[in-house]
Amino acid sequence: MRTEPGFPRPPSTMHRPTAVPRSAVPRYPVPGSQGAAPGRSCLPTAQKADLSGDATAATINHSLTLLQRLQELLQNGNGSDSVLRVRTAASDEAKVFHTHQLLLSLQSEVFESLLRNQSVITLHEPPETAALFEKFIRYLYCGGVSILLHQAIPMHQLASKYRVWGLQRGVADYMKTHLASESSQGHVVAWYHYAVRIGDSALQESCLQFLAWNLSAVLGSAEWGSVSVELLLLLLERSDLVLHSELELYTAVEGWLNRRQPEGPVAERVLRAIRYPMIAPSQLFRLQAQSAVLVRHYSAVQDLLFQAFQFHAASPLHFAKYFDVNCSMFLPRNYLAPSWGSQWVINNPARDDRSTSFQTQLGPSSHDAGKRVTWNVLFSPRWLPVSLRPVYSDSVSGAVQPVRIEDGRPRLVITPAMSSPDFAGVSFQKTVLVGVRQQGRVLVKHAYSFHQSSDEAADFLAHADLQKRTSEYLIDNSLHLHIIIKPVYHSLIKVKK
Numbered sequence: 001m002r003t004e005p006g007f008p009r010p011p012s013t014m015h016r017p018t019a020v021p022r023s024a025v026p027r028y029p030v031p032g033s034q035g036a037a038p039g040r041s042c043l044p045t046a047q048k049a050d051l052s053g054d055a056t057a058a059t060i061n062h063s064l065t066l067l068q069r070l071q072e073l074l075q076n077g078n079g080s081d082s083v084l085r086v087r088t089a090a091s092d093e094a095k096v097f098h099t100h101q102l103l104l105s106l107q108s109e110v111f112e113s114l115l116r117n118q119s120v121i122t123l124h125e126p127p128e129t130a131a132l133f134e135k136f137i138r139y140l141y142c143g144g145v146s147i148l149l150h151q152a153i154p155m156h157q158l159a160s161k162y163r164v165w166g167l168q169r170g171v172a173d174y175m176k177t178h179l180a181s182e183s184s185q186g187h188v189v190a191w192y193h194y195a196v197r198i199g200d201s202a203l204q205e206s207c208l209q210f211l212a213w214n215l216s217a218v219l220g221s222a223e224w225g226s227v228s229v230e231l232l233l234l235l236l237e238r239s240d241l242v243l244h245s246e247l248e249l250y251t252a253v254e255g256w257l258n259r260r261q262p263e264g265p266v267a268e269r270v271l272r273a274i275r276y277p278m279i280a281p282s283q284l285f286r287l288q289a290q291s292a293v294l295v296r297h298y299s300a301v302q303d304l305l306f307q308a309f310q311f312h313a314a315s316p317l318h319f320a321k322y323f324d325v326n327c328s329m330f331l332p333r334n335y336l337a338p339s340w341g342s343q344w345v346i347n348n349p350a351r352d353d354r355s356t357s358f359q360t361q362l363g364p365s366s367h368d369a370g371k372r373v374t375w376n377v378l379f380s381p382r383w384l385p386v387s388l389r390p391v392y393s394d395s396v397s398g399a400v401q402p403v404r405i406e407d408g409r410p411r412l413v414i415t416p417a418m419s420s421p422d423f424a425g426v427s428f429q430k431t432v433l434v435g436v437r438q439q440g441r442v443l444v445k446h447a448y449s450f451h452q453s454s455d456e457a458a459d460f461l462a463h464a465d466l467q468k469r470t471s472e473y474l475i476d477n478s479l480h481l482h483i484i485i486k487p488v489y490h491s492l493i494k495v496k497k
Helices: 045-052 063-076 101-107 109-114 133-142 149-161 165-177 188-198 201-213 215-219 222-226 229-237 246-260 264-271 281-290 292-296 298-313 316-322
Strands: 082-087 094-099 120-124 341-347 354-361 372-383 409-416 426-438 441-449 478-489
Touching (some): 063 133, 094 101, 094 133, 101 133, 149 165, 149 188, 165 201, 188 201, 188 222, 188 229, 201 229, 201 441, 215 222, 215 246, 222 246, 229 246, 246 264, 246 292, 281 292, 281 298, 354 478, 372 478, 409 426, 409 478
Parallel strands (some): 082 120
Antiparallel strands (some): 082 094, 341 478, 426 441
């Protein structure tokens, strides 16, 4: 129902209204309500002017009573002038709704067209949308509806089919904000596939980002087996996947292949998207001996496995002379294993500056397995840019410009504590994950990537309010970070083969 109803202006002479049943909607006009915005007074201009200087002026709001009477109108069918019969292919019975053409037409242009020349219409719906049709009709009368995770798609389908745009947007927003909700069978994968079918790119991207940043949680769930080939390949292309290791990803892909049994070319495309150089040689040997999937498709990935063993055997600098290392195969993903970074929980992050240090392996190559890099990290909750720092004023001797705490912004600086000739041909990408609690689960919702030449991310926690205990960036008044260091090799000298 529209939030700004337009009622006709009152005639010059008003007759005494006749009594109406309590369940009926008042038919006499409301003075001065044309074009009134929600929450504003509907009194005529002159009357509002009279009340503006009166300290006893008040707004009388009976909107809840109106909504209750509209619900009773639908429930009792008083004054009904149209009938909807909802049928499904699985049942011979039809659900019957005694409705009111005006209310349906106000919300849906489809109903407006269907009811233009007939008062009884039969609608054919699949079982999942038919089960929610009563909720859907109630929304048309009252402008509100409550839904559960498994009801989101069928409710969105009803809103789209009957062109109830407000409900359609509301359900899409519900889906974007409930990706983290826990369900027995999972729902994000199904929502992604649905977003692809209807062409909702915003919902599609929200689902894809959630799956990428929380892939480990998805790999062990029931919904992993429902991932389509297209979605799996999209995920395997990404370097921002958050998971424990590349071996964990291979194990999950192996399970997906065993369950789905795709055609040979599809299985080979999936296996060739695994980044084998990111797996240690001892684990690669074990996979070749024990993985039935790898044995079955060995010829399709033999060249990649051979290249991975070469990568681990030679020094990265020497290997880069003969092979192109500037490709995704040699780029780490966001691995949570200790050799790639460290978790850092900052209690009361708005209080003062903090620092920590940790070590990572120089690179994924076995040649660098014994080499460590020490990293120093500085966190400042209220760092001030140069433009906001206190300066002395010329007008008042010794006076300092006042600086407010809220003028500062959080800052995180990550620097190596050492330099070494081993760093030649290696640059380090840094990624900071921020864990949040959503629907009772701790998940990754924010990720900040540093430019290779920078020690900090310019947008780090730019929109976070660490002063509030209820901030979505905090868990029990603590900031949960996971810092990941991703070594990237570069070719320094090209050698002709």
